[in-house]
Amino acid sequence: MIEAKKKFGQNFLQDLNIKHKIIQSMPKTERQLVEIGPGLGDLTQKLLEVKPLIAYEVDSDLCVYLRDKFSKDIACGRLVLNEGDVLEKFKKDSLCDREYDLVANLPYYIATTIILKALQDPLCKCLIVMIQKEVALKFAATCKTKEFTSLAILASIIGSVEVLFDVPPSAFEPQPKVFSSVIKIEKHKEYFGKESTGVFNSKAEFEAFEKYLRVAFQAPRKTWIKNISSNFSKEKALSLLSEQNLSDTIRPHELSVLNHHLLFKKLQEKSDGRKTTRDSEKD
Numbered sequence: 001m002i003e004a005k006k007k008f009g010q011n012f013l014q015d016l017n018i019k020h021k022i023i024q025s026m027p028k029t030e031r032q033l034v035e036i037g038p039g040l041g042d043l044t045q046k047l048l049e050v051k052p053l054i055a056y057e058v059d060s061d062l063c064v065y066l067r068d069k070f071s072k073d074i075a076c077g078r079l080v081l082n083e084g085d086v087l088e089k090f091k092k093d094s095l096c097d098r099e100y101d102l103v104a105n106l107p108y109y110i111a112t113t114i115i116l117k118a119l120q121d122p123l124c125k126c127l128i129v130m131i132q133k134e135v136a137l138k139f140a141a142t143c144k145t146k147e148f149t150s151l152a153i154l155a156s157i158i159g160s161v162e163v164l165f166d167v168p169p170s171a172f173e174p175q176p177k178v179f180s181s182v183i184k185i186e187k188h189k190e191y192f193g194k195e196s197t198g199v200f201n202s203k204a205e206f207e208a209f210e211k212y213l214r215v216a217f218q219a220p221r222k223t224w225i226k227n228i229s230s231n232f233s234k235e236k237a238l239s240l241l242s243e244q245n246l247s248d249t250i251r252p253h254e255l256s257v258l259n260h261h262l263l264f265k266k267l268q269e270k271s272d273g274r275k276t277t278r279d280s281e282k283d
């Protein structure tokens, strides 16, 4: 009997109906399938019925169990089981050497970080992931709602986000304290890279945008101008708002993704003696 380990965010999905719904939501592509955290392998089993799979599991006890349970699939290469921390793998490179779709019941404690890493991985094209409902709503939030923050902007600037369905705590063993949701993020672009598909010119420009978002949303209920003027010229920021016919009392969640992108670009333009992203790269 394998005990669930809290430190690895282990809540094993028991509900067969939910497993079927996840399988039905998978994109119908020829791409490689990758799973993070196969756990006791129940969802893995269903995924393997559809496609070959590459999986990452951090818990060495579970890896022993999985190697035994899936010995035939591993022997014939239908399942590649990698033991280790998926975040370490992301630090080095991609989870796969070709384009892939990610399907996972993610551990809550690192779900947001994993999603942001997968969004940055140019080989990851689609994510079907189960996460805490509250976090799912943040990724799928639309402008003018209170949940609309940098997570929704970072996801929707390169793709489409959809909450597919909610999952109650009773679907798991052990049961988590909160509801979960399965979300689908389909990427249509990349943050940077190949000219026509990159939203930003370079990695440095993308990182500058992440920094801009941290500043713009540092106090989400305060005005955009109040937040932004801690890092950029207030005079310039005010003139940009007026140029765009936007009120100077507008709050960061009231600005659309397009507004944020445009304001960021204009703030980067050198006019007040501060360094632009491009200048920093040259240094």
Ligand code: SAM
Pocket (backbone or CB within 6 Å): 008, 009, 010, 011, 012, 013, 014, 036, 037, 038, 039, 040, 041, 042, 043, 044, 056, 057, 058, 059, 062, 084, 085, 086, 087, 104, 105, 106, 107, 108, 110
């Ligand atoms: N897929 C299984 C299911 O649906 O029942 C288990 C899901 S459980 C919520 C999360 C899984 O992710 C666990 O198996 C856990 O050990 C694994 N995990 C946690 N942190 C990880 C990490 N950093 N890298 C890889 N796997 C991780």
